[in-house]
Amino acid sequence: MTDELIARAAARLTWIRSRMALLADVRERFAESQPFAGHRIGMSLHLEPKTAVLLETLAVGGAEIVATGNHGSTQDDIVAFLRDQGMTIFGARDDTLEQHHANVASVVAAEPDILLDNGADLVAGIVAAGRGAQIVGGTEETTSGGYRLRDELADQVPYPVIVINDSPLKAIGENKHAVGQSVVESFMRITNLMVPGRRFVVAGYGWCGRGVAHYLRALGGKVAIVEVDEIKAFEAALDGYRVANVLDLADWGEVFITATGHPQILGAEFFDRVADGAMLVNCGHFPWEIDVPALRALATGSTEIDTAIERIDLPGERHVTLIADGRMMNLAGREPKGNSIESMDLGFLLQVLSLEQVATATDTLVAGAQPVPDSINREIARRMLATMKADR
Known part of the structure; x- marks a missing residue:
């Protein structure tokens, strides 16, 4: 059964990967620059095909990956594929909410030093475990997580967290x-x-x-x-x-x-x-x-x-x-597809370039929640316009 899941995911990813031109370009650069060498990235984000391409990109850049999905949206074939690629992945589609919380705790227990978060679950786990000193920094994907960082978790995060949802491109x-x-x-x-x-x-x-x-x-x-x-x-x-x-x-x-x-x-x-x-x-x-x-x-x-x-x-x-x-209906419902491939190519390029800045230029950032640097937004906007051939 596991082999069937891996084969199904591989077939799906062939199509998804071919439509994510922005990440393809940065993968080539990361293969040489290795911005995440020596770093363990802990992730809590929907485990679906487009996210798999994101994780592949980070791994090409030298990252060790420890990850879990979000409750109710995990796709089991993607989990099997990523495990087969040597990544440490927790979770399954039919996990209970209690099991999901245990999966998040497992990622925290793996002692990542960079976080890729969705809903600030990992940051909250790091705070509860008293492990903030070991974190270089991270990113937060969502509006909901941004609210938590600036409210519930305010003044408890001594490292930079770039809120991807603050980017006008993501908006x-x-x-x-x-x-x-x-x-x-x-x-x-x-x-x-x-x-x-x-x-x-x-x-x-x-x-x-x-x-x-x-x-x-x-x-x-x-x-x-x-x-x-x-x-x-x-x-x-x-x-x-x-x-x-x-x-x-x-x-x-x-x-x-x-x-x-x-x-x-x-x-x-x-x-x-x-x-x-x-x-x-x-x-x-x-x-x-x-x-x-x-x-x-x-x-x-x-x-x-x-x-x-x-x-x-x-x-x-x-x-x-x-x-x-x-x-979340579009990811937890029947036959989930989530957001379009091209939009997630853009959104995940925001992720990887922000994480690159966290890993290689932490001194340019401040502690706590903050927006995506303007230089990254503008670079990605130029790349997206070129990919879209918007001048034609």
Whole structure:
């Protein structure tokens, strides 16, 4: 079975690798410069094909890799392939949340000196273990992790962490266009329902929320926005969306999609009001934006339709449909594809060049969370324009 998994992953990666031209270029340079020689990189990030190409690139640059995925999104064939390449990989797709936490602890226990984090789980583990002194620095992929670094973990991180999500390139290329496209495509694939004419409520008008709303409306969906930031709400209104409180939209929306990075956006009061038959979807990193425990506590019964669709019965002869158990739908749902290959080529080039700066020019950075250096953003923008042949 393991050999079959490795063969399947190898076949998939042949296609993925061929479409990631930016990483291909930097792999050639890293093979000579070896910026990560002598470093052990600990990673907590979705283990799927595009991430495998990222890890290959770091390994070509001399890094020893110790990694785990995120809960519910790990792809077992990719794990088998990476292990076959000599990397230390923890985790499987059907891991429980408790096992996922144990996997993160295993990466921390391996004593990496550079971190590639997603949601700040590794940084939190390093803080709890009191091992911050051994860390050279790292990167953080997400909005949610950036919030943790600047709030929960503020003043506890004595090394630089470059927040990839702060890059305008990631915001535009990956969050708005790639997340927007993949969330809408995943909704259509998982539910087999049409978008045109359906009423959608998108909670959050950050870059991901903007993208989801944009692609829903482009396909004919009716879209309302929930946003607590007055300026973003104003922008959403000028962009032509209905803007209201989530409770006021509870009996209007047919599909509710959370994209905020914050917990309990859809909670008990919302569940008391939501219209019969509504669908609940999350595309944020953590499975906390929909308060699934509160929903289950309120439920009078449930039926698993398939691995990604669950009917949950509520008082008053109502029901809602929960997609992917409230986890990130485009990576934790059935037949996960995630963001487009080209967008992750761009996003992972941000990762590797930022990690290169951490490894080779730490003195140019400050302790704690910080944005991607402007020089890296501009270099990658030039490379991406050339790859796209945008002048033609």
